[in-house]
Amino acid sequence: MAYKERIESDELKLLRSLNNRTVLPSKEKIIYLNLEKGYKGELMFDHLSERLDPKKFLVLNDLRLETNSTNFQIDTFIISQVTQFPCEVKNFEGDYYYESDQFFAMNENEIQNPLDQIKRSDTLLRQVFQKKKYSISLKSNVFFVNPSFTLYQAPLNKPIIYPTQLDKFIDDLNRRPSILNDYHYKIADYLVKEHKTVSPYTRLPPYDYEKLNKGLTCFSCLSFSVKAGETKILCNVCGCMENVENGILRSVRELKLLFPSIKITTNLVYEWCKVIESRKQIRRILKKNYTIIGTRHSTYYI
Ligand SMILES: [Zn+2]
Structure with a gap:
């Protein structure tokens, strides 16, 4: 069982309810479908992380944090003895390609580069730990969980875990020795305490x-x-x-x-x-x- 469980955000619940009870404007409809899809992907990842040995790892799902008035989010944070793993989960489906440090869908639409996203959250997370004088070794990765995701021209040596590598990632972690002590629990409790339950980014259409x-x-x-x-x-x-x-x-x-x-x-x-x-x-x-x-x-x- 995860040290911190994932729950559906109010934004997702609200958009789901509005989508069911009214016709969402097209912009909000896209936001809603992306949220639903992202959440499904996160649940797929939770299913995997549940296999981590609870004696060796603490799993914290969905952390919304703030440092210097900047908000950021970590889909899953895995604590082990030596290394801590911030995980960005993506449920992209279909064919994408990588070119000059950018991600494109095959229909030429540029999408937000998940590698930039983890770079940002990695930096902000380091600030959070520095403030508390916690010494931490972070290893951030992007996890593509959808089995029908393909990335063409994928660069080597990027912190990307592909659908075919997910099982191995978990198995490799489980094989590592990892002894948790009070320090690890202190870090986990601190992150849970700092977690913001209300998202600052609620994007709702007007309704009555x-x-x-x-x-x-x-x-x-x-x-x-x-x-x-x-x-x-x-x-x-x-x-x-x-x-x-x-x-x-x-x-x-x-x-x-x-x-x-x-x-x-x-x-x-x-x-x-x-x-x-x-x-x-x-x-x-x-x-x-x-x-x-x-x-x-x-x-x-x-
Ligand atoms: Zn029914």
Whole structure:
């Protein structure tokens, strides 16, 4: 198990919700699809890093850090006895080529060079450790996790791990001797403490409550085509089932994420979920999980 788990960013959750409930402008749609794809790639990498021997390595996923008012992000940070490995994970798919220190997709579009990205985060990370007087040996790499990624004219001796080398990278690490002590845990705890939970880069289009499609959605496939029974919610599309209480609370969390200052009332949740027939059931679940504010006709929940 990772020392710090990866969770979906609010930005991804918000864009996913908006994509499902409205038509995203094309720019935000591209941002959303890239976030979804990047997150999938990170999960693929997590699957690999889970194979690292937990007695020898500490794995910290998704660190958002700041130094001298500059923000940067490390997809995965692996701590071992001697060397620490910042990992930049890329889920690029298809054919790319490398020319004069730049990355291009085959359709000629230049893309941000991931090698520049790790150079930047490597430098910033060194500053973070220098400030704390931690002496650290860093080895940053870019990991391309998508099996259908090809890089033509790939330079040798660049810190790149290709899809076909991923398994070997993990196996080689596991074979190394590595003894962790308090110092390593101190570094890990410091990074977890410094991690910024709120991303400074939320790129959302304007939206308002009235224009969003309402309805409780399937937790798995996001379909609005769900049926609510007494205790279970059943998805007509993928067949997934969810406990009614979980489904309602999940929908309320989504609503609060979209509209942080909205007042959660029984009627609002009734309207938002659409498929829950009983207001009584909604009231009971809100009462059980939130605190009531106000009396009688003007109650809401926090
Ligand atoms: Zn479904």
